[in-house]
Amino acid sequence: MLERYLTAASTYAHWIDYQFLLIAVLVGFWLIVAEGMMFWLIFKFRARDGRATQYITGEETHLKRWITIPHILVILCDIVIIVPAILVWYNIKQVMPPADETVRVIGQQWAWSFQQAGPDGVMDTADDIRTVGELHVKVNTTYHFELMSRDVVHSFAVPSFRLKQDALPGRTISGWFRPNRVGSYDIQCTQMCGIGHGLMAGRIIVETPQDHAAWLLHNSTPAVAGQQALPSPSTVGMDGLATMAEVRR
Amino acid sequence: MHKFQKSALYRIASRSLRLPLALVIGGLALSGCRMGATDAATRGQEVFETCVPCHNSDGSGNAAVGAPNIAGMKAWYVEREVDKFRAGVRGMHFNDVEGMRMRPMVLSLASEEDVKAVAHYVETLPPVPHGSSFPGDPKAGAALYATCGACHGDTGAGNQDLGAPRIAGVDDWYLATELRKFRSGVRGTNPKDREGRLMRPMARTLANEDAIRNVVAYVETLKP
Incomplete structure (x- = not known):
């Protein structure tokens, strides 16, 4: 249902969507019941001439x-929400399926860079x-990411x-995704990180295996690679990140 | 008609609220619009507010965030470099930490007119001299400067015809950082960066870190 409003392009997107839907339906049901009851009671027991107020x-x-x-029913609904939520959390955050590829994702004020x-x-x-x-990633391929700041x-x-x-900063956080739909999708920073936070955007391009192979080949040619990276492989990894302190030495 | 709509309260409220409501809605609609009558100098100062968090209100820069001292920089140079950031010619290298920070900020400038206005405003800011932040040997640097002087001039005043900016009075830490970037290819490797590609082989004539420090120490002796 949520896919109608926002494309689902990874294998676990629909798990999250079902969870959102479950929460929205159950919480929405109780919201409507509680508000309806409240307004009905306000109307039913409105001030009227000749009727004394009761002390209850x-x-x-x-x-x-x-x-x-209602309290017991709400707790039952909480359990209905929490059980699948734990399963979704476990399957996305706690379990890493075997990786086909690995990418390094590096955040900084105010850009995303990738290796x-x-x-x-x-x-x-x-x-x-x-x-x-x-x-750039390949469709139907499981990626592990190493996330740094x-x-x-x-x-x-x-x-x-x-x-x-x-x-x-100072930590490498692992995660995974498996894109299952070719296309170009937004990357956002969703943690306030300074004055340029709102401009810290990027794109993730999901390609067919053929297109991805062509992209890899083009971008690993010395002429193109030279515009992207320092010539020494020692610059990769967390230790080699060109922090400002390193650049200024 | 509903009983409430016939009431005196409804009639009074509907009449007296019309004008305030129209003003509020109109005001909200216009609040997103820029005033067209602003002159270039005022506009430059307004746009410069985008730069203030890093470069400070006097343009003196902030070494802690890698923002150089830009007070008094020539408008042609500021405009050219801002255009490079906007086009992705600068600030798109994996290891250009400061450049990647700068690029989204210049992308927030709305138009070419804003770029020109802010560049001219920067030129009007009085230069703010800073002292040396690291040691170097200006005497040894004087010989190395001969290569730089060909474009930047003997006094470091720059040469617009050659696309070489003023470097006299520029903070030493910034000059050293950029020289290292040129040497390592973080700057000056993009095919569209004409001036950067000219600068890179010049920076590579500096053999090592000592050479960078010495030539920068010499530049610091030049009067802007």
């Missing part, structure tokens, strides 16, 4: 029932491809993948 303590069993029965293996398929080698603001807390969010993960 709410201690009698037949009155307490109006609290306890992935070149045609040799091995990360942290000379043919690695480094890009800024644009991540160069400065402050950021959050790597791809709404169409239903993916959102905070990036913390």
Whole structure:
């Protein structure tokens, strides 16, 4: 249902959507019942000439029932929400399916940059491809990501993948996604990270295997790669990130 | 008609609220519009507010966030570099940390007119000299500067015809940072960066870190 409003382009997007729908339906049901009841009671017991106000303590069993029965029902609904929520959390955040590819995602004020293996398929080698603001991935391929921050807390969010993960300076946070629909999707930062936070955007391009192979080949040629990266492979990885302190030495 | 709509309260409210409601709605609609009568100088100052968080209100910069001292920089140079950031010619290298920070900010400038206005405003800011932030040997740097002087001039005043900006009076940490970027290819490798591609081989004539520090120490002795 949510897919009608926001494309679902990863294998776990529909799990998140079902969870949202479940929460929206159950919480929405109780919202309508509670508000309806409140307005009905306000109307029914409005001030009228000749009718005295009653003092109700709410201690009698037949009155307490109006609290306890909805209370038990709400708790039951909570359980109905929490059980699948734990399953979704476990399957997305706690379990990592075997990776076909790995990408490094680096947040900084105010840009996303990416590093992935070149045609040799091995990360942290000379043919690695480094890009800024644009991540190219292959459809129906399981990606593990290593998420880092160069400065402050950021959050790597791809709404169409239903993916959102905070990036913390000094830590490498792992996660995964498996894109299942070819297209170009937004990347956003969803953690306030400074004055340029609202401008910290990027794109994730999901390509067919053929298009992705062509992109890899083009971007790993020395002429193109030279515009993206330092010549030394020692610059990759967290230790090699060109922080401002390193650049200024 | 409903009983409420016939009431005196409804009639009074509907008449007296018409004008305030129209004003509120109109005001909200116009609040997103820019006033057209603003002159270029005022507009430049307004646009410069985007730069203030990093470069400070006097343009003196902030080394802690890698924002250089831009007070008094020539408008032609500011405009050219801002255009490069806007076009992705600068600020798109994987290791250009400061450039990647700068690029989204210039992308928030609405138009070419705004770029020109802010560039001219920057030129009007009085230069703010800073002291040296690291040691170097100006005497040794003087010999190395001969290469730089060919374009930037003997006094470091720059040469617009050659596309070389003023470097006299520019903070030493910024000059050293950019020289390292040119040497390593973080700057000056984009095919569309004409001036950067000219600068890169010049920066590579500096053999090592000492050479960078020395030539920058010499530049710091030049009067802007």
